[in-house]
Amino acid sequence: MAKEVQITFDCADPGALASFWAEALDYQLQPPPGAFESWDAALAAFGVPREEWNSRSAIIPAEGTGPRLFFQRVPEGKTVKNRLHLDLRTAPGLEGDERMATLEAEAGRLEALGATRAYRVEPNPAAMEFGFITMRDPEGNEFCLD
Template sequence: MAVGLQVTFDASDPARLGAFWAELLGYVEQPPPPGYATWEEALDAVGFPEDQRDGFYAVVDPDGAGPRLFFQKVPEAKVAKNRVHLDVNVGAGLEGEERTARVNAEADRATGLGATVQLVAQERGEFWIVMQDPDGNEFCLQ
């Protein structure tokens, strides 16, 4: 039996970073628990302190196939290279110039959302772009 997976990011601004990843991946903000119209209402119901409500944010695949992404506020900035990174397979099913064009177009879109390009690479018949999200976390578009 497979076990569910959540990917957790440390973030300076969880909602901002979560919105970036939601837009990049086609995810949505995680809906509030059943019985609540908003997260504000749900957090009020359990007495969650208002001054801590910007400390987390979650996005989910609306189709339920991909992992939940959770963003937690931390005071320190990222200072080292990630030991794990996400590969976003935007060119799935495409070959050659068509794949390269799609990856480049998605890199342009990601840049418009706040990402930065770190490296464009092509070897062994593969093409990918190493990028950083707005908080400096590395990821690849392939």
């Protein structure tokens, strides 16, 4: 039986990071359980202390399939390069200038949402490189536009 995959982010501000990635991936915040109209109402009904309301968040695909992304608050900050990162497949099948222009447009959209650019790698067919842009989310987690 196939397993479902959830990707978990350790972070300082789960609500803000979930909102960023929901916009970046065309995902949505996971709706509250049952008949609750909001997460605030659900958490209050569950007796969760108010200072813990932003201790976790999750996003799911708005349409189609994909992994659930879970964001959990941790006390320590990010200190080193990620050992695992997401590649946002923004320009599959595109090459050269068209590919890089598409990646640049997406980089600009994500920068407006709070991401920062780390570096750009130019296409180099002799090195089997088609070009990509490495970015950082609002908490500094690296990801690539591919």
